[in-house]
Amino acid sequence: MITGMKNIKTRVLSSETPNHVGEEIMLQGFIHSRRDHGKLIFIDLRDRTGITQIIFNPQASESAHKTASDIRPEYVVSIKGLVKNRPEKLVNEKIASGTVEIEAKEVEILSKAESLPFDMGGEELNLELPTLLDHRSLTLRHEKVKKIFEIQAALIEEFRNASKELDCIEVVVPTIAAGATEGGAEVFSIDYFGHNAFLTQSPQLYKQIMVSVFERVFLIAKAYRAEPSVTTRHLTESTQLDVEIAFIKGFDELLDALEFVGTQMIKNVSEKYPEVLKEFGVDKPLIPIKIPRLTLREAQEIISKRTNRDLSKEMDLNPEDEREISEWAKIEHKSDFITITHFPTKKRAFYTMPDPENPEYSLSYDLLFKGLEMMSGAQRINNYEDLELAMKRKDVNPDNFGLYMQAFKYGMPPEGGFSFGLERLTMKLLELANVREASLFPRDMERIDERFSKTEEKTIQEK
């Protein structure tokens, strides 16, 4: 029966094993867990399609059994063996290969692993955030952690699909800029062949230029913020999903577009991965046909009534306010989304269009999802002179934005757009506690992969 095993060269994936009952096959993957029952050794082998149970019985193969007694979690192995149906009462319905088990005949170690610093075999990883991130290359392998990034990939995909439905074309814009993009947040500066340069705080100015070319664009871009603050919602390097559309009929078309893209992403991903949402203990998102829309002032009045706090002098919603108004939307409109419009002009970036009916407020908006702002945007000023004036009011020098101003100099249609924060969106959809959990390799003040304190300790030791 063993004759010819060496010649099996095609890997069978875990999920395919039930189609090979009675056959000898080769499986490859990581040791997920090992249970030593004296004579019998059971191994859960993990590949990209799931887990397969392998039985090492010395009567089937003494050498394989011997190797199996030495291997540990995360070893990478190639296993040849016989696919057998499990007895009915041992069928595991939770996994795709749950009707079968493999009787191992040969095992080859492809890569060894050190002893794990913590147990990776449980359904939950239960680590403190610094430990989770200090061991990121390991913890990302945990099934539940992995699922966060399967959801993230799906969100990107649905973002692209929704943008294409809006007739947008994808563009690639730069991250190195000569002028700082907007006011407000601090920027990271680069030494660029002896010249000053910056990492863009957003792809904003470039996507605006691009609507004068393609009318409707989308892009996936990095945004860099050097704000020296540590919160559960901020990363220094984050990913933006951006849309910009021109020849808009008016402000309402922008609101329709942003709500379309926002809800399509959440709706489609939730429907495609109900089991992941369930695993994260998340209810199906509430998405009514019409997302509630309030101006900032209307939202503040509602919050004031609910909390007896006076917000009449506040220029923005703070995180507590965002949670409060989202709670209202959930109760009153059965919606996990709410759109807030008309933020004060002076609190928004220079390119934001003031409301012609009341220029103190702007044609701007935030989309809140489950209590958190996960999208922001506005109609833009598209007249050259108005833009120049708005820049000067904010102490921004138009001379530092040559190509941007050029686009307006040669005619710019009425336009606007919006930008989703990918990591925030992932965080809120799965109700994670910290945005760092929604970034493969999160960057913040204290860490680039490794904590700086740790790196510095190392340097000191070297000296």
Added chain:
Amino acid sequence: MITGMKNIKTRVLSSETPNHVGEEIMLQGFIHSRRDHGKLIFIDLRDRTGITQIIFNPQASESAHKTASDIRPEYVVSIKGLVKNRPEKLVNEKIASGTVEIEAKEVEILSKAESLPFDMGGEELNLELPTLLDHRSLTLRHEKVKKIFEIQAALIEEFRNASKELDCIEVVVPTIAAGATEGGAEVFSIDYFGHNAFLTQSPQLYKQIMVSVFERVFLIAKAYRAEPSVTTRHLTESTQLDVEIAFIKGFDELLDALEFVGTQMIKNVSEKYPEVLKEFGVDKPLIPIKIPRLTLREAQEIISKRTNRDLSKEMDLNPEDEREISEWAKIEHKSDFITITHFPTKKRAFYTMPDPENPEYSLSYDLLFKGLEMMSGAQRINNYEDLELAMKRKDVNPDNFGLYMQAFKYGMPPEGGFSFGLERLTMKLLELANVREASLFPRDMERIDERFSKTEEKTIQEK
């Protein structure tokens, strides 16, 4: 007949006009060109779907005719008018709206434009590269320039499709790193809250980590190279299309995969946009069923025979060699592609797997397309100790690559991958003379949007 025109609020796109003959519609777009025939004024209006001819006849509307006599190219306008069939001999088959023309009744200027610095109306723009880039926000609007980036968007799309066919999942990796990615090229350094950081030269190390999580990944990422050289093929900020796959059967599986992705992109885009290739004077790419594969040494022997040059001491192909061997592939194999393998181990990055049969050469490859390297990659070292040794040989300190080494410490399957340069690919597919033409906003030693010399003049003038 004019009654009710004000109430038309829905924009009709240029390509849809033939469906509205006899109706009054609203069109919006940019003035592409204007021809003043005394009494009649003809305007070509441009929107994202194409060009529409508008006729301004004072007998149809005196006020519209008056406005039309003032408007210039790149003005943004909203025009209401009657759709009429053109006389048969005036039908323009080159454009989607070529069977109709619009008799203007009303025109509203949405945004004005300065006089253009050069003619934008011709089929070719015919500008020197510096002029093309100094006016980038304007020149990108030229129909032929625009098409470069329609092709680029299509290449990205086909890259994603091909990667998904390989069962890869999309990942988002960082661009700010604490250690420089590889040896060789210079890096841009960032002040990161007082710590040293760099812009990644490639997403390489992170995509390798990610195959220990997902087995097969793809990504679209920025790559930064601070090489102080100005060539027609290099940008300081470029876009990479990357694939990395684990549990490979061997080197050949990698070659199959890279040739699959490379040819799928070029083939599908060429078949979807034959008219664009024609406009750029490009023949349909030659893609045989089997892409020719040569080792570097084999390629050098062929080149030596063809040119009588001695290459036996050369460690790589220079641009002239690349053109020569591509010429050979075209003649001998009717192929615009050729895969070159087995570059010297010491010329490749530390993570490259040496060929076990002759460790002086490595399991590496370049894919050439029409005489230019547009993809590079290799099988990787996946054993921790071997990797550590390889790093030390190249004077790379493993301590600076904490999370990367961690992935290998906990078991790494046999794996490899490859990376396409998006701008180079776009350049070669359309046979552009310079890679800068294939980047919306190219960055190089001399320019971030505006030329530094220009910026500095400005600063001096300000003083």
